[in-house]
Amino acid sequence: MANHTTNRQATTDSSSGVAGVIEAPSDSQSKHPGSILDEDRDTLVKLYRQMLLIRRFEEKCAESYNLGKIGGFCHLYIGQEAVGVGAISAIRKDDYVVTSYREHGQAIAKGISPKAVMAELYGKATGCSHGKGGSMHLFDTSLNFLGGHAIVGGQIPLGTGLAFASKYKGTDQVTLCFFGEAAVNQGAFHESLNMAQLWKVPCIYICENNRYGMGTSLERAMSIHDVSQKACAYDIAAEFVDGMDVLAMRQATEHAVKRAREQSLPTLIEARTYRYMGHSMSDPGKYRTRAEVEKYQERDPLKLFRTTLQENDILAENDFARMENEIKGEVEAAVKFAEESPEPDPRELYTDVYANPEGFDFTKSN
Amino acid sequence: MAVLTIRDALNAALREELARDPDVFLMGEEVAEYQGAYKVTRGLLEEFGPKRVIDTPITELGFAGLGVGAAMAGLRPIVEFMTFNFSILATDQIINSAAKMLYMSGGQVKIPIVFRGPGGSAYQVSSQHSQALESWYAYFPGLKVVMPSTAADAKGLLKSAIRDDDPVIFIEQERMYGMKGEVPDDGDFTIPLGVAEVKREGTDATIVARSLMVPLALKAAEELEKDGVSCEVIDPRTIRPLDIETIVESVKKTNRVVIAEESHPFCGVGAEISTEIQERAFDYLDAPVRRVSGADVPMPYAKSLENLALPGVEQIAAAVREVAYI
Numbered sequence: 001m002a003n004h005t006t007n008r009q010a011t012t013d014s015s016s017g018v019a020g021v022i023e024a025p026s027d028s029q030s031k032h033p034g035s036i037l038d039e040d041r042d043t044l045v046k047l048y049r050q051m052l053l054i055r056r057f058e059e060k061c062a063e064s065y066n067l068g069k070i071g072g073f074c075h076l077y078i079g080q081e082a083v084g085v086g087a088i089s090a091i092r093k094d095d096y097v098v099t100s101y102r103e104h105g106q107a108i109a110k111g112i113s114p115k116a117v118m119a120e121l122y123g124k125a126t127g128c129s130h131g132k133g134g135s136m137h138l139f140d141t142s143l144n145f146l147g148g149h150a151i152v153g154g155q156i157p158l159g160t161g162l163a164f165a166s167k168y169k170g171t172d173q174v175t176l177c178f179f180g181e182a183a184v185n186q187g188a189f190h191e192s193l194n195m196a197q198l199w200k201v202p203c204i205y206i207c208e209n210n211r212y213g214m215g216t217s218l219e220r221a222m223s224i225h226d227v228s229q230k231a232c233a234y235d236i237a238a239e240f241v242d243g244m245d246v247l248a249m250r251q252a253t254e255h256a257v258k259r260a261r262e263q264s265l266p267t268l269i270e271a272r273t274y275r276y277m278g279h280s281m282s283d284p285g286k287y288r289t290r291a292e293v294e295k296y297q298e299r300d301p302l303k304l305f306r307t308t309l310q311e312n313d314i315l316a317e318n319d320f321a322r323m324e325n326e327i328k329g330e331v332e333a334a335v336k337f338a339e340e341s342p343e344p345d346p347r348e349l350y351t352d353v354y355a356n357p358e359g360f361d362f363t364k365s366n
Numbered sequence: 367m368a369v370l371t372i373r374d375a376l377n378a379a380l381r382e383e384l385a386r387d388p389d390v391f392l393m394g395e396e397v398a399e400y401q402g403a404y405k406v407t408r409g410l411l412e413e414f415g416p417k418r419v420i421d422t423p424i425t426e427l428g429f430a431g432l433g434v435g436a437a438m439a440g441l442r443p444i445v446e447f448m449t450f451n452f453s454i455l456a457t458d459q460i461i462n463s464a465a466k467m468l469y470m471s472g473g474q475v476k477i478p479i480v481f482r483g484p485g486g487s488a489y490q491v492s493s494q495h496s497q498a499l500e501s502w503y504a505y506f507p508g509l510k511v512v513m514p515s516t517a518a519d520a521k522g523l524l525k526s527a528i529r530d531d532d533p534v535i536f537i538e539q540e541r542m543y544g545m546k547g548e549v550p551d552d553g554d555f556t557i558p559l560g561v562a563e564v565k566r567e568g569t570d571a572t573i574v575a576r577s578l579m580v581p582l583a584l585k586a587a588e589e590l591e592k593d594g595v596s597c598e599v600i601d602p603r604t605i606r607p608l609d610i611e612t613i614v615e616s617v618k619k620t621n622r623v624v625i626a627e628e629s630h631p632f633c634g635v636g637a638e639i640s641t642e643i644q645e646r647a648f649d650y651l652d653a654p655v656r657r658v659s660g661a662d663v664p665m666p667y668a669k670s671l672e673n674l675a676l677p678g679v680e681q682i683a684a685a686v687r688e689v690a691y692i
Binding site: 133148150154156160165192198358 | 459473476
C-alpha cells in the first residue's frame, strides 16, 4: 500500500483478553508467514492439490465461457486460491460457508464436486443448484455451503445470522463469511460487525482484498486502505494475512476458528490477495497495467507453495506431474459431465418458488 | 370467544407461537425492554427471556439480513419493523435474499421468516411515516403478503405466517391496533394464508377492501343498504397468494366492483385485482371496475390535508353508486 504501512494499533479482544494485533505487511510479506512445521504431509498435499484443481477448473471455465457454453456473469478465482483453500481447510464439514459471487473455488474447497459446479455453470439439472442459480449462486446444504450471493456485501448479514443460529441452538459450528474489499464500503458490513461483537457470534469475516472492486482500485474507493483496521470500530479481533500464503491463511483461520468455537467471538481477517483475471469474463482489465499483474504473479500462491513443498521434500517433480495429470482428467470429466447432463425439466421453472406453494396457481402464468 | 384488541390478538399469537416452538424468536427495535413501540410485544421478554425476545440496534438492513441467515440455519425468526417505512432500508435482504433463496438454491434453502409491523397511514406523521408498501412486496415471487383487518384474522393469520415455511410480510395497520373483536380461545386457531373472507354478503355490488379499508367499506355498505343497495364486502386478507376466485365468484353475482385501498393507485394491488377481474369475468361486468385509492401524493402533515389524502366512507359509497348507476 502506498501509505499505512507502518505500525498498526492493536485491538484487544476485551472479553477474552486475547490481543488481535493488526500488523500491516508490505504487499509481499506477511508478518506471520505460514509454518510448514505445524502441518502433516497429507494436509500439505491436499492443500496444494485443491489449489491446483481450482486453478485448472477456473482456466477451463474461461475456455468454456469463451465457447459460449457458460452464460451470464462468470467471476474467476485465479490468483486467490490460497485464501479459500487455506481458510476452508481450517473448518469442519458441518461449519457454514457463505460467500460472494466469486465462489467456484470456495465451493470446491468445501467439498462440492467439480462436476456439480461445472454442471451448474452450464445451467444443467445436475448442477449443485439444479441449474437455477448459475455461477453466482452455488449451494449445497449437505455441506453447509450456503451460497453464492450476488449483491456486494449481501452475504455479510447472512453469515452473521448463520453464526447467530449456531449460538442460539448451542452447537459449536462456526461460519466463514467471505467478501471482497469493496464490500467493506457497504453498510451491511458495518451493521453486521456491530451486531456480531455486540451479541458475540462465532462468525469469521474473511475479506479477500484483491485490490479492485470491479475496475475501481481500493485507493480510489476507501478512505482507509487497511481493511483490518475497520475491526477497531467494533472491538473485533483482527488478523492481517498474506493471502498468497496458503499456510498463513490456514493458520490465521485456525486461530479465528478457535476463538469462535471456544469463546463464541467473531474475527475479521483481511487477506491481501490479487485476481489475475478481470472482474468477470467480460472485463478486459484496462484499469491496471500488465506489469502490475505480473508483479503479483511473481508471488503466485501455487508457485510459492510448490517451492515450499519441494524445499521440504514433501513432493518431488514427478509427483507434481502426476498430480497435474490427475487433475486434468478430473476437470475434463467435469466438463464431460456438464456437457452430457440434461437441461432442467421445463416444469422446474415453477418449482422452488415457495416451500409451501398452497394458494398459488402457476399454471396460469404464460 | 374473548373480545380482544388487534394489538392483544397479535400479542397472543406471538406468545402462543413462541411457547409452541423453541426455534421461533422475535427481534426488532424496542421489542423487549420497552415492550414494543406499539406494545404488540408487551410481556414477551418477561415470559421468554432475552434469548428469544431480542432488542436490536437501529440497523434494519443488518437485523433483517441476520434474521434471514438464522432462517437459513433452520430457525424461525419473527422480525419486527417498528414501522414498515423502515423496512425500506432492509429491502435488499428481504427481496434479494429472503424471496429468492429457495429458488436460487434449487429448492435447498428454505427461509421461514416473518417480517411484521405496522404499515399504512397513522395520525399526522407525514410523508416518511405513512406509506402502504404492500404492492412493493407483493410484486416479488417468493414472498407472501398478509394484511389482517380484524382481531381474529390478526391472530389466526399471524400464527399461520409463523408456521409457514416461506418468508411472509405481515402488515398490521397502525390505526387499527385498538380495534376490538371476538377471537376464538383455541390455542391452535389458525387461518390459512391465501383465503379471502366475505365480510358481508350482498347482491348488488362487490367492495374489495383490505386492512383499514375493511371497516370503512362495511360502514359504506350499511349506508348504502339504507338506499336499497346491497353490497358484498370481500377482504382478501392475503395479498399474495391472492384468493381471486372468491372475488370473481362475487363479481359474477353482483356484476359491479369497487376496490378500496389506502395505498397509491399507480401500480397498486387494486390495479392487479382489477386486471384479474377483467381477465376472468369481463362478460359479467355491468360497469367498469372502480378503484378508490389514497391520493397519489406523499402523505401531508396537516390534519385537513391528511383527511383528503385518505379514502373515506363517503368516497367508497360514492364509487358504489357510480358503478350501480344511481
